[in-house]
Amino acid sequence: MVRTLAILGLTALLAACQGGDAGVTRAAASLNANPGAPRASTQNVNPADSRVAKEVFGYIDAASRQASESFGGYARGCQAGAVQLPETGPTWQAMRLSRNRNWAQPVTIDFIEDLSAFAATLPGWEGIYVGDMSQPRGGPMLSGHRSHQTGLDADIWMLPPQSLDLSVQRRETISSISMQRAGGAYVNDRWTPEHMALLRRAASDPRVARIFVFPGAKVAMCAAETGDRSWLSKIRPWYGHHYHFHVRLNCPPGSPGCEAQDPPPAGDGCADAQTWVDDILQPRAPDPEPPGPVVPRRELTMAQLPGRCQSVAASD
Template sequence: MIDPERFFPRFFAAALLVLAATLLANAGHAAELAKNAFGSQRLPAATSPESVGFYSKGCFGGGVAIAVDGPTWQSMRLSRGRRWGHPTMIKLIEKLSRDGVQDGWPGLLVGDISQPRGGPMLTGHASHQIGLDADIWMTPMPKRRLSTAEREDLSATLMIKKGGLVVDESVWTPAHLGILRRAASYSEVERILVHPGIKKKLCDTATGDRKWLRKVRPFWGHDYHFHIRIGCQAGSPGCKKQEAAGGGEGCDSALAWWFTEEPWRPSKTPPKPPARDRITLNDMPKACLAILKAPAPESEAAVTIGGGGMAQTAIPTTLAEKLAKGADSVSDTPETSIPVPETRPDN
C-alpha cells in the first residue's frame, strides 16, 4: 500500500519542480531577443493576411514573397530573405513596376521589404516589421538579368552630392521624378521617405498637380533608395496606424529645417543601443507570439506571387550568412550613427 504521509509530499514536490522548470523555460523564451526569433524564420505564417503592431514594432501573418525576377523588376540582396510582405504591398510593387515602364522607368530594383513573419531584423532597418514597407532602389533596372552575385554586391546609385545635401545633377533624371510621382499617386501609399535633397529637387521641379508631394517626406539616409509605406489593411485590427502626413506640399519651413545645422548636429549624449538589440519576445504584441508559432506553408514557391514565367534564382540563405552580410549602403540609417534632435517637423 501507498503510504500517504510519504507519497503525497514527494508527489507535490515533483509537481512543483516540473511547474518551476516549465515557468523558467517560458520565461527564457519570452526573454529571447525578438530579432533572433523572427530573423531565423524562413517561411511565413500560414494564416490570413494580418499586420500586428506598428511599423517599427510588430509582425505579420499570411505573408507572400515577390518573385526574384519579373518582367519589370528584379529583387536584390537575395541572401537577406527580405522579399516578403503583405499581399497588398507585393501587388503594389508589381503595379508600380508596370506603370513605371509606361512612364519611362526601365523597371524596379526591389530592395528590402520584410522578413517572412516580419518582426525586428538582425541588421539594418528599425521599421519594415509588419509587411507594409518596401525599399525601391533609385537605380533603374538594367536591360539584362543580374546574377546572384551581382545582386549581393552591386551598389545602388548615390543620388546626393558627396559631402552635401543637394541632388547630384549628373545622375538625377526626369524619370526619377516620374517614378516617385507614380508611387505617390496610389491611394494605398501613405508615405514615401527620401533624402531631404531629393525632396527639395522635387519641390523645385515638379509641375502641374503637385498634391502628391505631400506624401513624399524628407528623412535621414534614403539617398540611394526611396521607402514606400502603405497603410494598415483590412483584416488587421491589431495594426497601429501612423498619423496622417501633414497637409500642403511639404516644401515650406518643414523642408527648410533639414538644411539647417540642427538635424546634423552631433549628439551630446551617448546613443542608446538600437531597439532591435533590446526588444524581447515579451515586449512584442501578444499576437506576434502566435504568428511566430503558426505553421508554415508547404514551400516558398507556394506563397510566391508574380514573375510572369521568369526564371527564379536559388537563394542561398543561412543565419550565419545573413549575419555576415550585415547592412549595406541601401539599409535604413542606423540608429546609432545619426543623432536625432528632440524636435523636428512631423514625418
C-alpha cells in the same frame, strides 16, 4: 497581377504562404489564398516572454500558414500569412536574395507590380530593382532596419534597371547609385525627371502612407513641380535614403491589429524639407549643455511586440 504570379508557377510559395482573405488583393487571389486559414491566436500569449525578438524572427525562413495580416506598428510588429515577391517578374527583380527579405503583405506585392509596370514605361527604365521588404514573418531584423516589420515597407533602388536578367550572384554584388550631393542638400547629376516621375506615381497611390527620401530630392521635386502638388505631402525627408527610396503603405483592410502611422502634416511639406537642407548646409550650433550619458538602445523582446506576434512566430 494574377497572370504574373500564375505564369511564374509559384508552387512552393503556395505551400508556404496560404494567407489572405479572398478577394482582398490580386496577389492573395493569385495564390489561391484560403479564406478559412487560421488567424493568429491570442491564446497562450506569455506577457513575460523575454526572448530577443530579432533572434526569433531573424532565423525564420518561411511565412506562417495563417490569414494575411499585419500586427503592431512598422517598427514594432510582425506579419502573418506573408507572400514572397518572386525573385524576377516582368518588370522587377528582387535584390540581395540571401537576406530573404522579399516577403510582404499581399497589398505590398500588388503595389510593387503596379509601380514596376509604370517604371517600365519611363525612358531608360526596364522596371525597378526592389531592395529590402520584410522577413517571412516580419518582426525585428538581425541587422539593418528598425522598421520593415509588418510587411508594409519596401525599398526601391534609385538605379534604373537596364536589364532584368541579373543572376542571383550579380544581385548580391551590384550596387545602387547615390543621388545626393553636398551631404544630401542637393541632387547630383544622376537625378532625372524619370526619378521624379516614379516618386510622383508612388506617392499618388492611395495605398501609400509615406515615402522617405533624402532632403535634397524633396526640395528638388518641390522646385520642379508646376502642377498638382498634393502628392508632395507624402514625400518625407529623412536621413540616408539616397541610394533608394522607402515606400510605406497604409494598414490594409482586414488587419485591425495593424497600427497606422499618423498622416503627414497638412500642406506640401516643402518648407520643412528646406529646413532640413538649411541644417545640412549650415548646421546649428551645438547645445551648450553637455549631453547626458549615451544609453544603449535596448533590443525589443517578444513581450514588447503585439501579443499575436508570439503565435505568428510559433505557427506552422
